Amino acid sequence: MDECTLKEDQVSGAGRLLEGIVIEAAGASYVVAEDGGGEFRCRTFPGTGTENEGSSLVAVGDRVEVKVTESGTESMEGVITKVRLRTSALTRKRDIRRNRSKEKVQVIAGNIDQLVIVVSAFNPPLSTRLIDRYLVFAESEHLAPVVVVNKMDLGDAEEIMKLMEPYRALGYRILYVSAGRQTGIEELREVFSGKVSALSGHSGVGKSTLVNLLFGHRRLKTARTNLKTGKGQHTTSNAVMLALPTGGYVIDTPGIREFNLSGITRENLRFYFPEFLVPMQECAFSSCSHTVEPGCAIHKGAECGDIDPDRYESYLALYQSIDEES
Ligand SMILES: Nc1nc2c(ncn2[C@@H]2O[C@H](COP(=O)(O)OP(=O)(O)OP(=O)(O)O)[C@@H](O)[C@H]2O)c(=O)[nH]1
Ligand SMILES: [Mg+2]
Ligand SMILES: [Zn+2]
Known part of the structure; x- marks a missing residue:
């Protein structure tokens, strides 16, 4: 390295090593928030190390080590040199019909404390089959599940609570909320406070709308469900992690078509x-x-x-x- 580049590097901060959390993952491009610092647009390289052998290389929520390649006022960039061991993960089996990836299991979010299963009372209709799949996954991964039933303004409260009664009887935590009418939001805030929570569910149930409400202003894009079918439009396309004003983090994820369980066998x-x-x-x-x-x-x-x-x-x-x- 000649003297001139050395000077430039010292000014731009290039070459500096840092640690942080992956807060966004879009294809092969990631955003890493440095602990107590700024945000760096990062990529991996063939030498990126991992402590999670046989799993997705990088997911939102992962703790990573980064080597800064650029740190100016215009752009802050780096390469991920190492991915630390995940303590927990929201994973699903890839649909091999739709995906040609070599990895059979996709990590949607890493290092989470709590799995927030979001369903809606109506539009799309409440699916207890999907709740059961998520609960099986949460039990198998020792993740604390919380079921949020959103859009209570659109459903018959009595009918919905009857549907949910078996889950209440089993001791699962259930929250009945309406982002539209802003009911149940205080309890929602309390559930998220100080924890790393990942929201998951069908498209259009209101995951991003609920996250926006936690912030009191629009942070994430939302879109109407189809008027005829009640299905969502798959508005959120990448998982994102946001630091909450009440402490903790919330991870919004794209709506799933199916939740294919990973790690579950007929025997277990x-x-x-x-x-x-x-x-x-x-x-x-x-x-x-x-x-x-x-x-x-x-x-x-x-x-x-x-x-x-x-x-x-x-x-x-x-x-x-x-x-x-x-
Ligand atoms: N009536 C009613 N509509 C709601 C409520 N919550 C959300 N919506 C609407 O439902 C639609 C879908 O909301 P989103 O937040 O985009 O849903 P999502 O779960 O993030 O969907 P994906 O990103 O596609 O997975 C939007 O038009 C919201 O305004 C609610 O409590 N009541
Ligand atoms: Mg969304
Ligand atoms: Zn038996």
Whole structure:
């Protein structure tokens, strides 16, 4: 390096090493927020190291080491030299029909404390099957789940609460909110405060709208759902992480079409339905899959109502889908 470049580098801060969190991921381009510092547009390079072997290289929420390549007033850029070990992650199995990527499992967000499952009372309609998939995932990853039912202004409160009753009875935390009418927002703020939360759910349920409400002003783009089908328009295309005024971070993610579970097998699925754990000890066969075996206590429990029949249906549907997905 000649004297002239050295001087330039010293002025621009190039070559400096820093640590930070990935707050945005768009294709191969990332934004890294330096601890207590500015934001750097970063990319990876073939020598980028990782402590997460066999997983997505970089995801929003990851802690990374960065070498600054440019640090002027116009632009701040760097390369990610190392990705630290994730303590937790929101992952899903890639749909191989849609994606040609080599990685089978996609990390949507890393190092999260809390998985916020967002559904809407109407437009799109509430899907308990999707809630069950997310809850199974949260149980398997030891992530604390919170279910947020948004758009309560559009649904019949009594009907919705009846649908959600099995989840309440299981002890899952449920919040009924309306971003439109701004009801339940204080409790929402309290749930997010001081934690790293990732919001996930179908497109159009109001994830970005809720994040905007937490800030009290528009930070993220939102868009109407289709008037005829009630489906969202996949408005959010990349995961973003925002520091909350109340402490903690919120990660908004793109709406999912399907939530393909990663890490779940036909054998371990039964352990992620907490209401099965005690009764399944009474099944006639110790290896009972709770599908077709005689003397199955879970099947019997669903018939007599001790186990919610819809949850049992979800279990059966998931059990069937696991083989098809893998
Ligand atoms: N009536 C009503 N509309 C709402 C409510 N919350 C959000 N919306 C509307 O629902 C539409 C979709 O909201 P978004 O926040 O873009 O949904 P999203 O979940 O972020 O969708 P994706 O980014 O596509 O995943 C917007 O038109 C919002 O104004 C609510 O509580 N009540
Ligand atoms: Mg959105
Ligand atoms: Zn059984």
